[in-house]
Amino acid sequence: MNEGIDRKLITVDSVAEGLASVGYIPSRQIATAVYLAERLTKPILVEGPAGVGKTELSKAVASYLNLPLIRMQCYEGLDEGKALYEWKYGKQLLYTQILKDKLGEEMRSASTLKEALTRLDSIDDIFFSERFLEERPLLKALRHPSGAVLLIDEVDKADQEFEAFLLEILSDFQVTIPELGTVSAVVPPIVFLTSNSTRDMGDAIKRRCLHLHIGFPDPHLERQIVEVRVPGVSERLRLQLVSFVQQIRGMDIKKLPSVSETIDWARVLLLLHADCLEYDMVRDTLNVLLKFEEDVDAVGSQVTAFVHKARSEAEGCL
Amino acid sequence: MFAHELLVRFLTTLRASGIRISVAEELDAMLVAEVVGYKDRSLLRDALGLTVAKSLEEKKIYEICFDDFFNREELREKLASEKEANGKSGDDNGSSTTLGQMLLDGDRSGLLLAIELAANQVGISQIRLFTQINLYAQRILEQMDLGGVQAEIGTMRRFGSPQMSQQADQLEIALENLGEDVREYVRRQFEVFARGEPDRIRDGFLYQMRLGSIKPRDKARLRIIIRQIARRLATRHARVLRKKRKGKLDVRRVIRTNIPNDGVLFRTAFRLKKIQRPKIVAICDVSGSVASSAEFLLFFLWNLREILSGVRAFAFSSDLIEVTDILDKLDPEEATKKIMNSIGFGATNYGNSLSTFRKNWMTIVDRKTTVIILGDARGKRTEPRIDIVRELSERAKRLIWLNPEQRQVWGTGDSDMLRYKPFIHLAKVCNSVANLETVVSDLLEAERHG
Numbered sequence: 081m082n083e084g085i086d087r088k089l090i091t092v093d094s095v096a097e098g099l100a101s102v103g104y105i106p107s108r109q110i111a112t113a114v115y116l117a118e119r120l121t122k123p124i125l126v127e128g129p130a131g132v133g134k135t136e137l138s139k140a141v142a143s144y145l146n147l148p149l150i151r152m153q154c155y156e157g158l159d160e161g162k163a164l165y166e167w168k169y170g171k172q173l174l175y176t177q178i179l180k181d182k183l184g185e186e187m188r189s190a191s192t193l194k195e196a197l198t199r200l201d202s203i204d205d206i207f208f209s210e211r212f213l214e215e216r217p218l219l220k221a222l223r224h225p226s227g228a229v230l231l232i233d234e235v236d237k238a239d240q241e242f243e244a245f246l247l248e249i250l251s252d253f254q255v256t257i258p259e260l261g262t263v264s265a266v267v268p269p270i271v272f273l274t275s276n277s278t279r280d281m282g283d284a285i286k287r288r289c290l291h292l293h294i295g296f297p298d299p300h301l302e303r304q305i306v307e308v309r310v311p312g313v314s315e316r317l318r319l320q321l322v323s324f325v326q327q328i329r330g331m332d333i334k335k336l337p338s339v340s341e342t343i344d345w346a347r348v349l350l351l352l353h354a355d356c357l358e359y360d361m362v363r364d365t366l367n368v369l370l371k372f373e374e375d376v377d378a379v380g381s382q383v384t385a386f387v388h389k390a391r392s393e394a395e396g397c398l
Numbered sequence: 399m400f401a402h403e404l405l406v407r408f409l410t411t412l413r414a415s416g417i418r419i420s421v422a423e424e425l426d427a428m429l430v431a432e433v434v435g436y437k438d439r440s441l442l443r444d445a446l447g448l449t450v451a452k453s454l455e456e457k458k459i460y461e462i463c464f465d466d467f468f469n470r471e472e473l474r475e476k477l478a479s480e481k482e483a484n485g486k487s488g489d490d491n492g493s494s495t496t497l498g499q500m501l502l503d504g505d506r507s508g509l510l511l512a513i514e515l516a517a518n519q520v521g522i523s524q525i526r527l528f529t530q531i532n533l534y535a536q537r538i539l540e541q542m543d544l545g546g547v548q549a550e551i552g553t554m555r556r557f558g559s560p561q562m563s564q565q566a567d568q569l570e571i572a573l574e575n576l577g578e579d580v581r582e583y584v585r586r587q588f589e590v591f592a593r594g595e596p597d598r599i600r601d602g603f604l605y606q607m608r609l610g611s612i613k614p615r616d617k618a619r620l621r622i623i624i625r626q627i628a629r630r631l632a633t634r635h636a637r638v639l640r641k642k643r644k645g646k647l648d649v650r651r652v653i654r655t656n657i658p659n660d661g662v663l664f665r666t667a668f669r670l671k672k673i674q675r676p677k678i679v680a681i682c683d684v685s686g687s688v689a690s691s692a693e694f695l696l697f698f699l700w701n702l703r704e705i706l707s708g709v710r711a712f713a714f715s716s717d718l719i720e721v722t723d724i725l726d727k728l729d730p731e732e733a734t735k736k737i738m739n740s741i742g743f744g745a746t747n748y749g750n751s752l753s754t755f756r757k758n759w760m761t762i763v764d765r766k767t768t769v770i771i772l773g774d775a776r777g778k779r780t781e782p783r784i785d786i787v788r789e790l791s792e793r794a795k796r797l798i799w800l801n802p803e804q805r806q807v808w809g810t811g812d813s814d815m816l817r818y819k820p821f822i823h824l825a826k827v828c829n830s831v832a833n834l835e836t837v838v839s840d841l842l843e844a845e846r847h848g
Contacts (some may be wrong), residue, residue: 291452
C-alpha cells in the first residue's frame with residue numbers, strides 16, 4: 081500500500097471523513113470495518129438487505145483512495161474461466177497461422193527429430209505466456225501495480241464450489257495458474273464481498289473475512305445521507321421524509337424501503353418542488369418507495385397518520 | 399499482558415454464549431485489539447464485533463455480552479483500586495480473620511472482590527451443568543476461609559461474654575448473606591460460561607426423542623435443529639443435482655462456440671440434462687390425536703419447501719385445506735400457528751378430507767408426483783375411503799406414508815393404517831427428528847434417480 085493511502089486510512093475518523101468527502105456517509109461500524117480491513121489486509125464480507133449501500137461502499141472506498149474498482153458480479157455457473165483467467169484462443173490460433181511459415185523454417189533447419197522437438201517445446205511456451213493471457217477480474221485485481229478495490233458482488237449467488245475457489249485468494253492474495261505458476265498480489269487489494277443472504281455463506285469464508293452487517297440506518301444517519309445525496313432538499317422536508325420512511329420500516333410489509341429508495345423518493349419530491357410532505361403527493365409517489373402493489377395498498381391506508389406524525393416530529397426538531 | 403488475558407476471558411464468555419469463534423478468529427481478535435487499543439470502548443466494541451460475530455444473530459448476542467462483560471470488568475477494577483486505597487487502614491474490630499473482619503465491617507466491595515478472586519482460584523469458568531452451582535458455591539466459600547470464621551464463631555460462643563456472643567450472632571447472619579451472594583454469583587457465572595453447553599447436550603437428546611413427548615420449553619430449540627437439518631439436506635441435494643445435469647456433447651453448440659477460433663475445435667459444450675422438477679404433494683394430519691407432532695411436521699414441511707421447489711402442501715383434520723400459500727408467506731412459527739388455528743385440533747376424518755382432496759386437487763397428481771401423507775391413520779371410526787388412497791397410489795409416482803406411531807400399534811383400535819398399507823409404496827415410522835432426516839434424505843435420493 082503506498083504512502084498516500086496509508087495516510088488516508090490512519091484512523092477510523094479519517095476514514096469516516098474521507099468516505100463522507102466522496103458522498104458516502106458511513107456509520108461508525110462501517111468506518112471501523114474499512115479501517116481494519118486495510119490494517120489487517122483482510123477482506124470484508126458485507127451483508128444486509130438490498131439497497132442499504134453495500135455495493136456503494138466499495139465504490140466510495142475506491143474513489144476516496146483513488147484506486148481502480150474492479151467489480152465481479154457473481155451468478156450461478158460462474159467459473160474460473162470467467163473469474164480468474166482465460167487463454168486468448170483466437171489470438172493463439174491467429175498467430176500460429178501467421179507464423180506457420182516461420183515455424184516451418186525453424187523446423188526445417190533442425191537436423192534430428194529430437195532437436196525439432198526441443199525447438200517446438202520452446203515455442204509452445206511462447207504461446208502460453210503472458211501475451212496470450214486474458215485477465216479476468218480476480219487476476220486483474222491481484223496484478224494491478226498500485227493495488228485495487230476488488231468488489232465480489234452478490235457472492236451468495238455463485239455456487240459453493242466457487243466459494244471454495246475464492247478461499248486461496250482471500251487468505252493469501254494469490255492464485256495458482258497451472259501454466260504460469262503462482263501469482264501473488266503486487267499490492268494486496270482491498271476486497272469487499274457482498275451478500276444478500278439468499279443462502280448462508282460457508283464458515284470457511286466467513287472465518288477469513290471481517291463480517292460487516294449494514295442494516296437500515298437510524299434517522300440521524302439517514303438524514304445526513306439524504307443531505308449529501310440530494311442537496312437541494314429543504315431541512316423541513318428532509319426531516320419529514322426520513323421520519324416517514326422510518327415509520328414505514330416499522331410495518332410488516334413485503335419489501336421494506338431501503339436507503340436507496342429514500343434517496344430516490346427525495347429526488348422525486350425535489351422535482352415536484354415539495355417543501356413539506358402533502359398527503360396527496362405522498363400517495364401519488366408511494367410507488368417510488370415501495371415495490372409491491374400490496375405494500376402500496378397497506379401503506380396507503382396509513383399515509384394520513386404517518387404524515388401527521390412526521391410533520392409533528394419535524395416541527396419538534398426544527 | 400493484563401489486557402490480553404482480559405480479551406481471552408471475554409472470548410471465552412462469547413463462546414459460552416453460543417458464538418462460534420475459531421482459533422484463527424481468536425488470533426484476529428487479538429490483532430484487532432492491538433490495533434485499536436482498549437481505551438476507546440465503543441471502537442473496541444465495533445472492531446471486535448466485526449472480527450468474531452459473523453451473522454446478525456451472533457452480532458446481537460455479541461453486543462449484549464460485550465456490555466455485560468466490560469461493565470463488570472469496570473466494576474471489578476474500581477473495587478480493586480478502592481481496596482488499595484483504604485486497604486491497610488482497617489482497624490481491628492474483634493475478628494481475627496480477614497473474612498470475619500469484612501463481614502463485621504459490612505465491607506461489601508471487599509467481599510465482592512474476594513468472591514471474584516476465590517472463584518477464579520476454584521476455576522469457575524469450568525462450570526458446565528446447572529447441578530454444579532451449589533458445589534461451586536461451597537468451594538468458593540471454603541476458598542474464602544469459611545472454616546476459619548466458623549471456628550471463630552465457635553470460640554466466641556464458648557467464651558460466652560455477652561458482647562462476644564452478640565458478635566457471633568452478627569457474624570452468623572453475615573455469613574448467611576454471604577452464602578446467598580456467592581450462590582447468586584455462581585448462578586450468573588453459570589449463565590455466562592455454560593449457556594452453550596447444556597444446549598449441546600440437549601440437542602443430542604432432542605434429535606432422538608419422540609416428537610410427541612417433547613416439552614414446550616424445548617420446542618424453540620427443536621426448531622433450530624430442524625432448520626439446520628433442512629439446510630444440510632438442501633446443500634447436499636443441490637450439489638448432486640448440479641453434477642448430474644451435465645449431459646451429452648452438444649455438437650451444434652461446440653461448433654458455434656468455436657467460430658471465433660476459426661472453426662478449430664478448442665472448447666467443448668455439453669447439453670444440460672433436463673431436470674425433472676420433483677413434484678411433491680404433502681398432506682399433513684393436524685388433528686387432536688397427532689397435534690403434538692403435527693406442529694413439527696408442519697414446520698418440517700415449511701423447511702422442505704425451501705429445499706424443493708414445487709411442493710404443494712395440504713393440512714386436514716375433519717376437512718382439508720391447501721396451506722401452500724400460508725407456508726409461503728409467513729414465518730414457520732406464524733404459519734404453523736395460523737394453520738393450527740384454522741384447521742388444527744379437530745376430530746379426524748380421513749374419509750371426508752380425502753374426498754375433498756379428490757374433488758378439488760386430484761388433477762395435480764400425475765405420474766411425476768410423489769404424494770406424502772403425514773398422519774396416524776386414526777379416523778375415529780369414520781369411513782376411511784380406501785378407494786381414494788388407491789386412486790392416489792395409481793396416479794402418483796409414489797405414495798409415501800409417514801406415521802408418527804410405532805409399527806406395532808398400526809391397525810390397533812381405530813387405526814386404519816393396515817387397510818391403507820397395501821396401496822402405499824413406502825410406509826415409515828416418523829416420530830423423531832432423526833427419523834425425519836433419514837426419511838427426507840431417502841426421499842431426495844429417490845427423486846434424483848426417479
